[in-house]
Amino acid sequence: MIKDGATETRPVIALAMGDPAGISPELTARIIALPEIREAAHLVVIGDRRILEGGAKEAGLDLNLASAPLDSFELAGKDRHVFIDLAHLNPADVVRGEATLAGGTFATTNFRTALKLADGGRAHAVCFTPFNKKAMRYAYSGYDDEIRFVADVIGFTGKAREFNVLERVWNARVTSHIPLAEVASALSVEGIVAELALTQACLKSAGHENPRIIVAGLNPHAGDGGNFGTEEIDIIEPAVAAAQKAGLDVAGPFPADTVFLRALKEEFHAVLTMYHDQGQIAMKLIGFDKGVTMIGGLPFPLCTPAHGTAYDIAGKGIADVGASREALLLAARMARRAAALSAAA
Numbered sequence: 001m002i003k004d005g006a007t008e009t010r011p012v013i014a015l016a017m018g019d020p021a022g023i024s025p026e027l028t029a030r031i032i033a034l035p036e037i038r039e040a041a042h043l044v045v046i047g048d049r050r051i052l053e054g055g056a057k058e059a060g061l062d063l064n065l066a067s068a069p070l071d072s073f074e075l076a077g078k079d080r081h082v083f084i085d086l087a088h089l090n091p092a093d094v095v096r097g098e099a100t101l102a103g104g105t106f107a108t109t110n111f112r113t114a115l116k117l118a119d120g121g122r123a124h125a126v127c128f129t130p131f132n133k134k135a136m137r138y139a140y141s142g143y144d145d146e147i148r149f150v151a152d153v154i155g156f157t158g159k160a161r162e163f164n165v166l167e168r169v170w171n172a173r174v175t176s177h178i179p180l181a182e183v184a185s186a187l188s189v190e191g192i193v194a195e196l197a198l199t200q201a202c203l204k205s206a207g208h209e210n211p212r213i214i215v216a217g218l219n220p221h222a223g224d225g226g227n228f229g230t231e232e233i234d235i236i237e238p239a240v241a242a243a244q245k246a247g248l249d250v251a252g253p254f255p256a257d258t259v260f261l262r263a264l265k266e267e268f269h270a271v272l273t274m275y276h277d278q279g280q281i282a283m284k285l286i287g288f289d290k291g292v293t294m295i296g297g298l299p300f301p302l303c304t305p306a307h308g309t310a311y312d313i314a315g316k317g318i319a320d321v322g323a324s325r326e327a328l329l330l331a332a333r334m335a336r337r338a339a340a341l342s343a344a345a
């Protein structure tokens with residue numbers, strides 16, 4: 001619940017430091033140093049000072065970031081970012097380029113702390129630098145992905161989904177982190193209609209007044225009239241028709257290999273794909289350095305770069321901050337909009 005006027009002041013974003021074995025320390029340092037982020041948001045960064053300083057060194061930055069206590073960081077004022085030093089990871093215990101229990105414990109602790117700040121009304125949004133899911137699972141055995149963890153930490157029982165966001169187009173998925181072999185049987189008319197409705201609501205919450213959504217088929221050539229599978233005829237077409245009847249601006253299904261070309265040419269705001277990589281490959285080719293993963297449907301915005309921990313370049317000082325910058329800016333925009341709507345209600 002947004003508790004104060006994030007419309008007039010910069011929203012407070014709780015930024016959890018991610019996996020210490022990859023590029024997260026460097027990215028966190030780079031984000032803190034960006035002037036456009038200072039203008040857009042007041043960051044409350046959560047992690048370990050020694051790990052952050054390692055990242056700043058890799059990035060060649062001198063951060064000059066004040067620490068503040070977790071229980072009263074608000075007293076430090078909002079004129080500059082602050083750091084909550086949980087002092088919980090000795091850099092000597094970090095194995096760069098490796099998923100470990102220590103790394104997962106560090107990241108899950110930071111994430112849990114950030115989520116509780118937002119859930120308690122002390123932050124307007126949460127962002128994080130990349131987590132490694134294997135490390136997260138070492139620390140928290142039920143860690144399928146962020147949605148499950150968030151639900152466990154704040155007791156959220158509603159429907160939340162992951163979106164990939166670029167300025168030009170969004171990608172929503174009917175299925176996400178499940179084996180490919182299970183995708184076809186996971187599709188249903190009701191499930192697709194629900195995804196379309198949530199996608200429309202999330203696009204609106206990010207400022208798109210009249211969202212247009214285009215839907216991909218599942219099979220090659222969208223089944224080619226039933227030649228290569230019938231999910232389009234049996235499930236996806238009826239779902240699109242039902243969504244249209246409910247007043248959503250939706251088109252499809254179209255073949256997945258050209259649906260993104262259509263979306264860009266015909267100015268759709270989002271593509272709904274049937275499974276993870278059907279959308280991710282296209283999105284990462286369109287804008288890897290700007291891609292954001294946004295978890296929609298939660299009581300507060302939750303954003304992270306769409307790329308991962310990049311173990312292969314950890315410690316080299318060459319991590320691109322572009323996607324992280326977009327993640328923070330999207331979270332700030334969504335928080336301001338939520339505050340404006342709540343003030344108007």
Ligand SMILES: NC(=O)C1=CN([C@@H]2O[C@H](COP(=O)(O)OP(=O)(O)OC[C@H]3O[C@@H](n4cnc5c(N)ncnc54)[C@H](O)[C@@H]3O)[C@@H](O)[C@H]2O)C=CC1
Binds near residue numbers: 018023309311313318
């Ligand atoms: N935001 C998050 O928390 C995300 C976490 N992940 C997790 O990250 C881990 C590794 O995922 P991968 O599939 O290997 O993908 P990855 O995105 O970590 O790496 C893929 C390639 O992109 C490069 N790359 C990634 N980010 C970069 C950046 N900022 N600047 C320059 N080059 C960059 C890497 O060096 C690598 O060559 C997995 O555990 C995955 O679940 C994946 C996506 C998002």
Ligand SMILES: NCC(=O)COP(=O)(O)O
Binds near residue numbers: 130306
């Ligand atoms: N931690 C966020 C994340 O892993 C994004 O996952 P995906 O969208 O790449 O599957």
